[in-house]
Amino acid sequence: MYILGIESSCDETSLSIIKDGTVEVSTVVLSQMDTHAYYGGVVPEIASRMHVENITIVIDEVLKKAGMSMDDIDAIAVTYGPGLIGSLLIGLMAAKTLAFIYNKPLIPVHHIAGHIYANNLVRPLEFPLIALVVSGGHTELVYMKEDYSFEVLGGTLDDAVGEAYDKVARVIGLPYPGGPNVDRLAATGKDTYDLPLPLNDDSYNFSFSGLKSAVINLVHNEKQRGNEIIKENLAASFQNRVTEILTKKTIRALKERGVSNLIVAGGVAANKGLRSSLKQACDKENINLTIPEIKYCTDNGAMIGAAGYYAYAKGLRADLSLNAKATMELK
Numbered sequence: 497m498y499i500l501g502i503e504s505s506c507d508e509t510s511l512s513i514i515k516d517g518t519v520e521v522s523t524v525v526l527s528q529m530d531t532h533a534y535y536g537g538v539v540p541e542i543a544s545r546m547h548v549e550n551i552t553i554v555i556d557e558v559l560k561k562a563g564m565s566m567d568d569i570d571a572i573a574v575t576y577g578p579g580l581i582g583s584l585l586i587g588l589m590a591a592k593t594l595a596f597i598y599n600k601p602l603i604p605v606h607h608i609a610g611h612i613y614a615n616n617l618v619r620p621l622e623f624p625l626i627a628l629v630v631s632g633g634h635t636e637l638v639y640m641k642e643d644y645s646f647e648v649l650g651g652t653l654d655d656a657v658g659e660a661y662d663k664v665a666r667v668i669g670l671p672y673p674g675g676p677n678v679d680r681l682a683a684t685g686k687d688t689y690d691l692p693l694p695l696n697d698d699s700y701n702f703s704f705s706g707l708k709s710a711v712i713n714l715v716h717n718e719k720q721r722g723n724e725i726i727k728e729n730l731a732a733s734f735q736n737r738v739t740e741i742l743t744k745k746t747i748r749a750l751k752e753r754g755v756s757n758l759i760v761a762g763g764v765a766a767n768k769g770l771r772s773s774l775k776q777a778c779d780k781e782n783i784n785l786t787i788p789e790i791k792y793c794t795d796n797g798a799m800i801g802a803a804g805y806y807a808y809a810k811g812l813r814a815d816l817s818l819n820a821k822a823t824m825e826l827k
């Protein structure tokens with residue numbers, strides 16, 4: 497079964513053709529990163545306008561790259577939320593138009609389900625599993641007993657982890673996108689700053705706004721005292737706190753649920769510190785860890801095409817009344 501996956505929830509216009517939920521036939525990603533970098537973050541109005549300019553080009557390109565036509569496509573899967581509403585609507589309109597013209601089933605996909613199923617492109621998911629979803633908009637621990645079944649164990653109470661990375665980057669003077677830049681800088685520094693371990697409690701929830709504020713206050717206080725901030729050490733200290741709490745709560749969830757499979761998803765899954773901290777903990781606890789290649793961690797159509805296959809198998813279908821949703825629970 498060939499599924500055309502469409503993703504446009506933020507600043508990437510991306511389409512993929514995925515065979516049977518596992519094989520990537522072709523993918524095209526048109527990123528708007530350079531445009532938004534000028535403003536220091538994603539500007540929603542500009543993002544939606546650029547999706548309009550890009551979407552037809554990406555549709556043509558993904559088919560051309562695969563040597564296929566719309567007649568070869570069996571169904572269309574699309575991200576309908578959560579995300580930037582204007583951005584989501586462009587991908588959704590494209591999906592509905594293609595489904596209508598070519599008479600193909602339309603499959604609604606939750607963006608986070610997409611991130612999770614990026615792992616299916618590495619190797620088929622093994623159940624039960626715990627998914628740690630870490631992105632610019634989400635920080636969630638999800639239990640899955642079988643395909644396309646999601647039980648959210650906990651999530652962020654305030655800032656998502658990627659959002660905290662991006663804000664900390666700005667405070668220490670690193671350009672957008674902040675996450676990868678903080679990650680790179682952290683690798684060259686030492687954990688010398690006294691920052692709190694955020695929401696170190698018995699829940700599966702996370703909170704990163706206090707840690708972010710601690711970084712901001714520290715920078716301001718040192719400035720007032722006329723002291724120089726050692727940026728790489730501050731980046732390393734921040735990153736260590738983030739990875740410690742994410743690793744600690746994830747391992748506890750695995751143990752308490754008696755689960756031995758962990759998958760990691762979302763843009764922050766690209767983080768080198770997080771990858772190494774999880775790998776070390778999983779090796780120690782005999783847990784099978786899967787983290788997708790970096791190109792599958794950030795937003796892409798391949799993950800939507802992969803998730804769409806399992807959503808379809810579960811009977812999920814949408815008609816032309818499907819609307820985009822800026823916020824939406826994963827169920």
Ligand code: KG4
Nearest residue numbers: 631632633658675676763764766767794795
């Ligand atoms: O999943 P994603 O592409 O978009 C959302 O759905 O949010 O994630 C983007 C987020 C941004 O906040 C970006 O700074 C962060 O992921 N990110 C990273 C790294 N690479 C991307 N954060 C920390 N370390 C990285 N290496």
Ligand code: ZN
Nearest residue numbers: 631762763795
């Ligand atoms: Zn995402």
